Amino acid sequence: MESVEAWKPFENIENNQWQEAEKFNMPKGGLVIGHLLPDVPEEIIHAAGAFPIAIEGASSPISLSAAHIPAYTCSHVMGTLDLGLSGKLDKMDALVIPYVCDSTRNLSHLWKQLFPGKPSELLRIPKRLQFGGAREYLINEYQRLYKWACDLSGNEQDPARLIDSIKLYEKSRSLLRKAFEKHQSSPEVWNVSRLRSLFNSAMRSDRSKHIEWMAALPWDSPDVTNPSLEPVYIKGKVWDPPQLAEIMDQLGISLAEDETAAGRRSVMVEIEANGDPFEMLADRSLATIPYTGYHVEPTGLVNDFVQRVKDSKASGVIILNPKFCEAAAFDTPDFVNALNKESIPNLVLETSARSFSIGQLRLRLEAFREMLGMEL
Amino acid sequence: MITAGIDCGAKNTKTVVMKDKQIISYALIPTGFDQSGAVSKSLDEALNRAQISMDKVWQICGTGSGAKSIGVDIKINDIKAIATAANYFFQTARTVIDVGAEEARAASIDETGLVIDFAINEKCAAGTGAFVEAMARALETSIEEMGELSLLSYNPIPMNAQCTIFAESEVVGLIHSKVKKMDISRAIHDAIASRIVGMVRRIGVHDDIVVLGGMALNRGFLSSLSRELPNHNILTPRLSEYGAAVGSAIHATRQN
Numbered sequence A: 001m002e003s004v005e006a007w008k009p010f011e012n013i014e015n016n017q018w019q020e021a022e023k024f025n026m027p028k029g030g031l032v033i034g035h036l037l038p039d040v041p042e043e044i045i046h047a048a049g050a051f052p053i054a055i056e057g058a059s060s061p062i063s064l065s066a067a068h069i070p071a072y073t074c075s076h077v078m079g080t081l082d083l084g085l086s087g088k089l090d091k092m093d094a095l096v097i098p099y100v101c102d103s104t105r106n107l108s109h110l111w112k113q114l115f116p117g118k119p120s121e122l123l124r125i126p127k128r129l130q131f132g133g134a135r136e137y138l139i140n141e142y143q144r145l146y147k148w149a150c151d152l153s154g155n156e157q158d159p160a161r162l163i164d165s166i167k168l169y170e171k172s173r174s175l176l177r178k179a180f181e182k183h184q185s186s187p188e189v190w191n192v193s194r195l196r197s198l199f200n201s202a203m204r205s206d207r208s209k210h211i212e213w214m215a216a217l218p219w220d221s222p223d224v225t226n227p228s229l230e231p232v233y234i235k236g237k238v239w240d241p242p243q244l245a246e247i248m249d250q251l252g253i254s255l256a257e258d259e260t261a262a263g264r265r266s267v268m269v270e271i272e273a274n275g276d277p278f279e280m281l282a283d284r285s286l287a288t289i290p291y292t293g294y295h296v297e298p299t300g301l302v303n304d305f306v307q308r309v310k311d312s313k314a315s316g317v318i319i320l321n322p323k324f325c326e327a328a329a330f331d332t333p334d335f336v337n338a339l340n341k342e343s344i345p346n347l348v349l350e351t352s353a354r355s356f357s358i359g360q361l362r363l364r365l366e367a368f369r370e371m372l373g374m375e376l
Numbered sequence B: 001m002i003t004a005g006i007d008c009g010a011k012n013t014k015t016v017v018m019k020d021k022q023i024i025s026y027a028l029i030p031t032g033f034d035q036s037g038a039v040s041k042s043l044d045e046a047l048n049r050a051q052i053s054m055d056k057v058w059q060i061c062g063t064g065s066g067a068k069s070i071g072v073d074i075k076i077n078d079i080k081a082i083a084t085a086a087n088y089f090f091q092t093a094r095t096v097i098d099v100g101a102e103e104a105r106a107a108s109i110d111e112t113g114l115v116i117d118f119a120i121n122e123k124c125a126a127g128t129g130a131f132v133e134a135m136a137r138a139l140e141t142s143i144e145e146m147g148e149l150s151l152l153s154y155n156p157i158p159m160n161a162q163c164t165i166f167a168e169s170e171v172v173g174l175i176h177s178k179v180k181k182m183d184i185s186r187a188i189h190d191a192i193a194s195r196i197v198g199m200v201r202r203i204g205v206h207d208d209i210v211v212l213g214g215m216a217l218n219r220g221f222l223s224s225l226s227r228e229l230p231n232h233n234i235l236t237p238r239l240s241e242y243g244a245a246v247g248s249a250i251h252a253t254r255q256n
Helices: A002-016 A019-028 A042-047 A077-087 A104-116 A135-153 A159-185 A190-204 A207-215 A244-251 A277-287 A300-314 A325-343 A359-373 B035-050 B076-087 B129-138 B143-151 B164-176 B180-199 B218-229 B240-255
Strands: A032-035 A051-054 A094-098 A119-121 A230-236 A252-258 A314-324 A344-349 B002-008 B013-018 B022-030 B061-064 B094-097 B104-109 B115-120 B208-212 B234-235
Touching: A002 A019, A002 A190, A002 A207, A019 A032, A019 A051, A032 A042, A042 A135, A042 A159, A042 A277, A077 A104, A094 A104, A094 A135, A104 B218, A119 A135, A135 A277, A159 A190, A159 A252, A159 A277, A159 B094, A190 A207, A190 A244, A190 A252, A207 A244, A230 A300, A244 A252, A244 A359, A300 A325, A314 A325, A314 A359, A314 B115, A325 A344, A344 A359, A359 B115, B002 B035, B002 B143, B002 B240, B013 B035, B013 B240, B022 B035, B022 B240, B061 B076, B061 B240, B076 B094, B076 B104, B076 B115, B076 B180, B076 B208, B076 B240, B094 B180, B104 B180, B129 B143, B129 B164, B143 B180, B143 B218, B164 B180, B180 B218, B208 B240, B218 B234, B234 B240
Parallel strands: A032 A051, A032 A094, A094 A119, A230 A252, A230 A314, A314 A344, B002 B061, B094 B208, B208 B234
Antiparallel strands: B002 B013, B013 B022, B094 B104, B104 B115
């Protein structure tokens, strides 16, 4: 297969995010369960016999949701509600909302009122990750989620099946981690856009198929160091707007690390599928870099972040903040100050479908690209 | 060596011609809908004034929101252009503010004019030249007169609106409340200065601050800026409006 052809299945799903969910739903009437980011274990939904699909509202135009929530609500939450109200989630049967901030909690309440025919579940992720009871709490939440999903699908709860799902997803996650390494060693072929395409499509595919498609990728592409590429560290929630990856490729920016909820952070921690499946998933979640809304000792949080940036050998940091995301807005100044103290160039992009201009985005990235090259 | 820098902005297109890094000519043309036409006219006019033919120009460099319309090989982004210009005009400057018609930008620069950090206002007219134009219309005065009027005021009035449209309503309300024009003018300039300084503080404010762009010609705005940034030197070059074009022309001299 031509290497260009090998990337097509992933691009197709990026262009039609519901393609695989439709295939799952149409012949068998299978259950499609959407989930917001971050930190909803897709394996639990999969093990219940449903098709998990990630829902990202950040890039959606806002119109109908304005009648239900304040205009300054974060674009991710507002966009998700708009997707629902405009019928763009009609192929989805149910929704899991991770409780990571007040906005997601309120979205959960609104969702139940507005869409009584589309069941939803609020996954209460413990915010105080360093609290002794966090692990037990999370395990209980995962068990509750599994029961909810099984009740919806009509399947029996089966820990063995959940372990199989964890194994399948771990295989896929392992390939995605390998793809990230290929991006770093062969960034011309495995560029940012293609890498994003792999991660985006994974969250919207039948994972068995995704694994097959990934096997056909040009893994043997030669390692080529391109000194003109500037590696950056990406932090944030989702890649919003999606064109960001394309602009980065055009400007010669590569990824040293991507700790967005839709990026490498989502596959960062490797687990071995033996033991209690809920404990495995909880341990994986607790070992993952904390999301911005979680409560972690602030000095350690910032210091750990700066150390990760240094370890990554990035030339600079780009922080992607959804507009009106309070959690990110409160945390970001601390991160920026810490980076400035270490003379690490950084750029905060506050983006939203509501004030989206490719020209302005490009100008910011161009100027940032020129700032890079200084030694950390 | 003769070089030219062209800044195709949202409102005006500016060209600067330099000989051995000295400005010898400049021209400004309203951009309008035909960006390419404005670029050609502006360049022709600047060259004519300098009595220089195109074949004598070593390099031309373009910048600005309409940079795509500039048919030249070398283009730089607005941030680099203003940073280069600030360093050219005032070598002690480490902060540059550029307030154009549709966008306000600020950069923190090193002693060679390299950008260390930058900030750009969000997609909103408040904090740009367009804001002042809208307010001048509401006050039924010119921008120039509004700038001078505000210097006469010793009565600060808070202007609460964060948006150009609402601010215009607020100005109309103040007019109907018989507030003096000079006090309203000052309130307008204080509001825009406060917004811009808020943006500049994100990148750090240094002693010497260069102000470029059309708003640097507005003495009322500069006065408000000085009040917002006491103990700092606000520096404006003679051709402040041509700042980005100057930066581009300087950049053109660095090309082989």
